[in-house]
Amino acid sequence: MNIIKRTIDNSYVIEKNGMPYHVPNEGEFTAEWAEINAYAEERPDEVTLEEPYVPTEEEIAEAEKAQAKREADALIAAKSRANMVQTMSFTSAEFSLLAKAELFPVWTAGETYPQGRRIQHEGIVYEVVSADGVTAQEHQPPSAEGMLAVYRPLSVDPETGTEPDGTQDNPYIFIYGMDVEKDSYYSYNGKLYKAETDMPACVWPPDTEGLWQWTEVTEMA
Structure with a gap:
């Protein structure tokens, strides 16, 4: 029997049905590994030790360079993304x-x-x-x-599970202090309202009595 012992993980590779057959010392292979190991110890001349591959200095340098490039690309992408979400305009x-x-x-x-x-x-x-x-x-x-x-x-309540666009059919959820946009629609306490003017940092809920800046919508378009 030709036996290869992999020193990297102490497993064996034998020929079975004309094909290489890997037998690790774990799980369902444990008993089979023990039999092969006993055989190998009795017949060391049939065993070939497979030493782990040792890369050259050039290969190590190339691998380190490639790893550094991957990390640099990831760093630049993360920095660019962080800068974009901080500076770009979004709905x-x-x-x-x-x-x-x-x-x-x-x-x-x-x-x-x-x-x-x-x-x-x-x-x-x-x-x-x-x-x-x-x-x-x-x-x-x-x-x-x-x-x-x-x-x-800047954003709406995440509990709604919707992505409103401020239209009458898909109004924003009013949040105390949000920037309210003229002609956009907002829902509040189960009712629909239209903003009649821009209201930065709005502290007036849509149901505030006597406030002309809000109009309750009672008829759907």
Whole structure:
């Protein structure tokens, strides 16, 4: 019997039915491996040791270069993607999608964020609007009351599972403090409203009594 013992993992390769047959020392092969191992120890002259391949210095250098290139490409791609999500314009629905993919850094107490930095908190994307930036405080998350001068919500509530576009058939979900766009539609407390003007950092819910900036829609188009 011609036996090859692979020193890299202590398995054997024998000929079976005219084909190479690999027998590792694990699982269902354990008993068979023990038989071959006993045979090999009795007849060492029939055993060929297969030493693990040792690459040349040139091959090692090429492998290291290739690995470095892969890591560099991944780093550049990650940096480019991070820069794009921080600077490009997106719709409210697109911000929701990007938040779901976790492409924005998660708001973390103790971190310092400059003006313009986009972060996500509880599935909603916010932008730091404070000219001096902000050092995040545990008791003052972006969703807290009175934080609109610091954080501005850019996306919609992720719990809805929809991607609204502000049309009458697919309205935005109104979020306290969001930038409201003229002629867009918003749902709030089970009702539909149309914005009659732009309202940056809007703190007036659509059902605010006597507010001309909102019109309740009672008839569908």
